[in-house]
Amino acid sequence: MAVRSLSPSKLRRRCVLKLLPFRDTSKLEEPQGAFGQQRALDALQVGTGIRHSGYNLFVLGPSGMGRHRLSMRYVEAVARQRPVPDEWCYVQNFDEPRTPRALRLPAGTAKRFVAEMTQLITELRGTITVALESDEYRGRREAIEQEYKELQEGGVEEVQERASKDDIALIQTPSGVGFAPMKDGEVMSPEEYEKLSATRQKKIEGRVDVLQTQLQEVMRQVPRWVRESHKRLKELNEEVIAYAVEEPIEELARRYEGLPRVQAYLEAMKTDVVTHAAAFLPQTEDGSEGPGEESVDAHGFERYKVNPMTNLSELEGAPVVYEDHPTYHNLVGQVEHRTKDNALSTDFTLIKPGALHRANGGYLLLDARRILMESFSYEALKQALHGRQIRIQSLGQQLSLISTITLEPEPIPLDVKIVLIGERSLYYRLCQLDPEFRNLFKIAADFEETVDWTDETVPRFAQLIGGLVRKSELRPLDRRAVAQVIEHSARVAGDSHKLSIRVERLADLLREADYWAGVEQKKRIGADDINKAIEAQIHRGSRVRELMQEQVVRETFLIDTSGERVGQINGLAVLQLGNYAFGRPSRITCSVRLGKGELVDIEREVQLGGPLHSKGVMILNGFLGARFGQRRPLSLSARLVFEQSYGGVDGDSASSTELYALLSALADAPIKQGFAVTGSVNQVGEVQAIGGVNEKIEGFFDLCAERGFDGEQGVLIPEANVKHLMLRQDVVDAVREGLFSVYAIATIDQGIEVLTGVPAGRRGKQAHYPADSINGRVEEKLRVYASRARASMRPAKAAQKKPHRGAESGDV
Amino acid sequence: MTSSAPNIRCILVGLDASPMSLGALRSAVALAAALGAEIIGAFVEDTDLLSFSALPFATLTGSLSPRKVRMGQAELGRAMRGQASHCREALAREAGAQGVAWSFRVLRGNVGKELNEASRDADLLSLGRAGISARRHSCGGFTAHASRSAPLVLIQKDAHLGSEGAPVVVLTLPGERASPLLQVAAVLAAAQGRALKVIAPEGAHRSRFRRRAEELLSRWALELHWIFSRPRGTSAALVEALTGARGGVLVIDADNPWVDDRRMAALVDRSGFSLMILR
Structure with a gap:
């Protein structure tokens, strides 16, 4: 039967206008749920619902599908139903300053704890200052100092008195103390000394020798007296400061009953304040701190601050974080450094949280391609998910690039749901190449690119258009324009029974059509504006096509x-x-x-x-x-x-x-x-x-x-x-x-x-x-x-046989 | 209350390179800058020390080591030259920074006598608490007995004339000496930017005394505090004022009957206060 060419009706499917019972899109409501993405929504529901480890999500599909928007919207809705998680902050580890302690605080209390600790520091500063400047303290301190001063001076004065009875002066120099014979209230000159009889000289020298021995006995005790006085001053300082700080710290501790780590920290803080009492003393004349005491670091009271990793006080539900620049440090946090005296130094107040800290207890959305592009980020993410903890490690030190002393903060337990958003090729490539990937990202939410073009989907597609128009604040589309967009979506899908739901591409078309409608000062976008936008898109991209066609028309090709x-x-x-x-x-x-x-x-x-x-x-x-x-x-x-x-x-x-x-x-x-x-x-x-x-x-x-x-x-x-x-x-x-x-x-x-x-x-x-x-x-x-081939083969076969026969005849 | 205060145009500072004498230098330079005075630094090569070092058995005993150290003339000479040079540099630096005219002298002899002699040309003698003589005199004793030439003597007990904000305390009695004493104290308080605490005797003329004193002190616009005490309670009031003041400067009259030489020596040696003594 002869084949007939297709009728025009077979070449392009028309959108039936009666399925669009509206004047324009201005009153169309957005479709409920995610239009055409039920499979992906089901996956999101399962992925966000299962709290066990490994049930992280990979949202896959081509770009421009609205994956980020839809995933974020869904996850935010789920997160609102979940409780606000506990919060974490870092504080000084007084026993091992290189390993700052992580404190867990009930939801919403980190900000309060930071404020209360700041207030406590202010109080302690005042309390300690008042205590150390009190008359009582000064009196007791001066009494101790005076006691040892008198001991020292008394010993020397005793020797001096004995010396003066023999008309011998005690001479004080910056290098030490000596003895010299006197005459008429002055030190005897060498000439006068020479004039003395040998017996007299011998007697004086013998006496000086005895006095020096006695002075040495006194001097020998000086270091012990110094040590004793320092010890007693230290005990005094600790006693005074312990008494001064006890009540404010215990009052704060009472507010955090039931949190043993917080209690332990406050107890350790109290001990540290007392131990470093010297740091709070007024400066001595030579600018040094109190004698013989181990000093607090240069930051003084800074060491008692609290460095919060999160602030969830304003949050309702679990946190949802989208990190659009997932570098290693943005992901897991970092320990920053400050420059002082041309050297780098750091402490726990310079620990900066990463996205994992902010999302802990909730959801973290990441772009798969970006995290794979960032060095070490993907590995760090997997490490955190495997270990279920956030461990801040310096990348420079891991790679042995820097040798500066840094911190190793206590790891913080991690309870987060990761939502990676990427293209299908990335997902399949990761499944193929990374054996850990499938164990960590067990749920794939696969976004559809098309929906069926049916009488049921047309009105919903129109609603989708209406929603995009409203979101982008465009002119409404009349129904013919909507029909045109629907037909174009089928063309983009490459199928007269499917509609493309690549919303970004669709939104581009609507924005451009709105531009053309604006050029003509229309109130609504019409079908001709849609066509103009499509034609303009084609025209912009068809330079190469036109060049190629020209080559054909000019018969070069x-x-x-x-x-x-x-x-x-x-x-x-x-x-x-x-x-x-x-x-x-x-x-x-x-x-x-x-x-x-x-x-x-x-x-x-x-x-x-x-x-x-x-x-x-x-x-x-x-x-x-x-x-x-x-x-x-x-x-x-x-x-x-x-x-x-x-x-x-x-x-x-x-x-x-x-x-x-x-x-x-x-x-x-x-x-x-x-x-x-x-x-x-x-x-x-x-x-x-x-x-x-x-x-x-x-x-x-x-x-x-x-x-x-x-x-x-x-x-x-x-x-x-x-x-x-x-x-x-x-x-x-x-x-x-x-x-x-x-x-x-x-x-x-x-x-x-x-x-x-x-x-x-x-x-x-x-x-x-x-x-x-x-x-x-x-x-x-x-x-x-075939017959020619056979014919051509015969002479060849004959030729093959001739030498054989010749050989035979030769043999004969 | 009409006698005028000594006009301070020249300040002599006794220097021996000890931290205390360098503290006294700083305070003296600051005072000179405030008053437009010139400053003279004096370093005395102690003849007692020189004689001692020439003796055949001149050895020193220290607290850091049990070993006796021989002190020879050459070593002592070098040490003294070094100290004098150090003092001169410190004077040049401090005075230069404040734009104060200065000169420096190296004297030889008994420290007390030489400083007394040198201070005849000065309006104020400024000394550090310790280290002013090789002979182990107490500073207080030296102050009480030896320094009688300058009309004013400032004995500094710490690096900065007490902590910042510590007041200047003046112990005064009615009479002709009250006016110069109050003015000296006011000059010092104004130069240091401090409050002035006046301890005066309780009595029938209390109000009149206070009014006239306030009139006298009004030109300095000082923060004034008053303590009136019965004569018998003056010592207690003095102790109270000194204790409550947490360091500072005590300005007293050398002829005050309640502060005789013995008490003055004790004050210099044992209180936390620097002393300004008006002769």
């Missing part, structure tokens, strides 16, 4: 759109440049000759053909063998080539086209060059569906339109692709006017008949095809080739 040729046919390919895809015709030729049954794909020979293309060509070989090689070997050699193709060719959508060219060459039947063909073929000659059918048809249509229609032009497409047709309106109009045709082809026989106008032919009773049919002419050509 040879494509015939009229006439007939043997072994030559127009194939169709799709090129994707950025967001814009377009069809491009290519000339495919085939030459045949006598051979050994090989079908040579020239693209493959020169390594320009991809594996799918090679597979398609091999299928042709299978087709030929199955149809024509049952009785005799195929003694042909055929060569197929994409003419003027200088790049790679892949895909099998041209395999039917190549088969038509081959059959034409074998049957010596010219192919009408007004046709272009697309479709893959199997070994039994059935034509199979391909992708990009709309773009391919329109690509050839545009070329024919440029050259002028002759009424004989058209495209052959697989019958299975008819449901995908959403052609441009100008194509539909041309078909309606009989200028252009689209044929839906199920088999190779149907196609070759359309292309050559010659019947394909069916096998008769003798298993032969009719002689004047395509198949019959091919069969005859192959028979001729």
Whole structure:
């Protein structure tokens, strides 16, 4: 039965306006839930509902689907139903300052605790100052100092008194103390001393020697007295400060009863304040702190501060955090440093929380691609999830890049649900390459790209449009414009039974249509504005397409759109440049000759053909063998080539086209060059569906339109692709006017008949095809080739036998 | 209450490179800057020490080591030259920073005598608490007996004349000496930016005395505090004032009958106060 071209109604599906019972979109409510994403929502429900470890989510789908928005909205709704988690803060570890302590506080109390500790510090500062400046303290301190001063001076004065009885003076120098004989109230000069008798001199020197020994005895005790006085002063300081700080600290501790770690911290703090009493003493004359005491670090009271990792006091429900810059430090936090005296130093107040701290007890959303792009972030995330704790480690130290002393804060227990958002390819790649990934991200929320185009989905799609319009504050769309958008969404989906729900792309179209409506000062966006926006999008992206078409029109690139040729046919390919895809015709030729049954794909020979293309060509070989090689070997050699193709060719959508060219060459039947063909073929000659059918048809249509229609032009497409047709309106109009045709082809026989106008032919009773049919002419050509091949083989065999016989005769 | 205060145009500072004498230098320079006075630094090469070092058995005993150290003349000479140089540099630095005119003298002899002699040309003698003589005199004793030439003597007990904000306390009696004493105290308080606490005897003329004193002190716009005490309670009031003041400067009249030489020596040696003594 002859194949008829498709009617215009088959080429583009229309949106039924009665399904859009509104004037414009201004009063349309947004669709409930996530339109068309029930599968993803179910996954989100399971993923957020199961609290066990490993049940983290990977939200997958192409970008522009609204994955971030929808995931965030869903997670926020779930989080509102959950309790506000406990909070964490870091405080000084007085025993091991390099390991700051993590304190867990009930939800919403961290801010209060920080404020109360700050208040306590202020109080202690005042209390200690008052205590240390009190008359009582000063009196007791001075009494101790005076006691030891008198001990020291008393000892020296005693020796001095003994010396003066013998008219000997005690001489004090910066280097020590000595003794010298006196005369008339002055130290005796050397000359006067020389005048003394030897006996007198000996007596004086002996006495000086005794005095020096006595002084030494006194001096020997000085260090002990100093130690004792320091010890007693230290005890005094500790006693006074312990008494001063006890009540304020215990009062605060009473407010946090039931929190043993907080109690323990406050107890340790009290001990530390007392131990470092010297730090609170007034400065001595030489600027040093109190004697013999271990001093508090340079920050003084800073060490008693509290560094909160979260502030959830204003939060209702569990926290939801989206970290859009997931560097290692932004994720797990870091210990910062300050510069002092050209050296780096740090303490627990410089611990900065990361996204994991902020999201602890709730949900953390991350962009999968970004976290994979950031060095060490993905590994750090997995480590935190495995260990169920946040451990802040310096990246520089891990990599041995810096040797500055840093902190190792106590790890904080982690209870967070991670939601990674990424593309499908990333998800599958991670599943394939990372064995840990599947254990940590057990729930995949797969976003749909399309919904079915049914009478039920059309109104909801209109609501989706209405919601986008309202969100972007655009003019409302009238119902025809909505219908136009729906039809365009089907075209974007590449299927007349599906609608694309890539909201970002849809929103782009609406914004641009709104612009055009604004140019014309309209109150509503009409269908013509939608069309204008679509055309403008196409125009912006079609520079390369137009250049290529120009090459064809100027016959630099040879494509015939009229006439007939043997072994030559127009194939169709799709090129994707950025967001814009377009069809491009290519000339495919085939030459045949006598051979050994090989079908040579020239693209493959020169390594320009991809594996799918090679597979398609091999299928042709299978087709030929199955149809024509049952009785005799195929003694042909055929060569197929994409003419003027200088790049790679892949895909099998041209395999039917190549088969038509081959059959034409074998049957010596010219192919009408007004046709272009697309479709893959199997070994039994059935034509199979391909992708990009709309773009391919329109690509050839545009070329024919440029050259002028002759009424004989058209495209052959697989019958299975008819449901995908959403052609441009100008194509539909041309078909309606009989200028252009689209044929839906199920088999190779149907196609070759359309292309050559010659019947394909069916096998008769003798298993032969009719002689004047395509198949019959091919069969005859192959028979001729086979007999010629046999004939050409005979002399060769004879020649092979002659030497053998000669040898025999020679032997004889 | 009409006698005027001594006009302080020249301040002599006794220097021996000890921290106390350098503290006294700082205070003296600050006072000189405030009063527009010149400052003279005096370093005395102690002849007692020189004589001692020339003796054949001159050795020193210290508290850091049991070893006796021989002190020779050469070593002592070098040490004294070094100390004098250090004192001169400190004077130049401190006075230069405040824009005060200065000069420096190196004297040789008995420290007390030399400083007394040198202070005849000065209006104020400023000394640190310790280290002014090789002979182990108490500072108080030296102050009480030796320093009688300058009309004013300032004995500094710490690095900064007491803690910041500590008041200047003046112990005064009615009579002609009251006016100069109050004015000296006011000058010091104004120069240091401190409050002035006046301890005066309780009696029938209390109000009149206070009014006239306030008139006298009004030109300095000082924060004034008054303590009136019965003569018999003056010592107690003094103790109370000194204790409550937490350090500072006590300005007294050398002729005050309640502060004889013995008490003054004790005050210098044992109280936490620096002393300004008006002769």
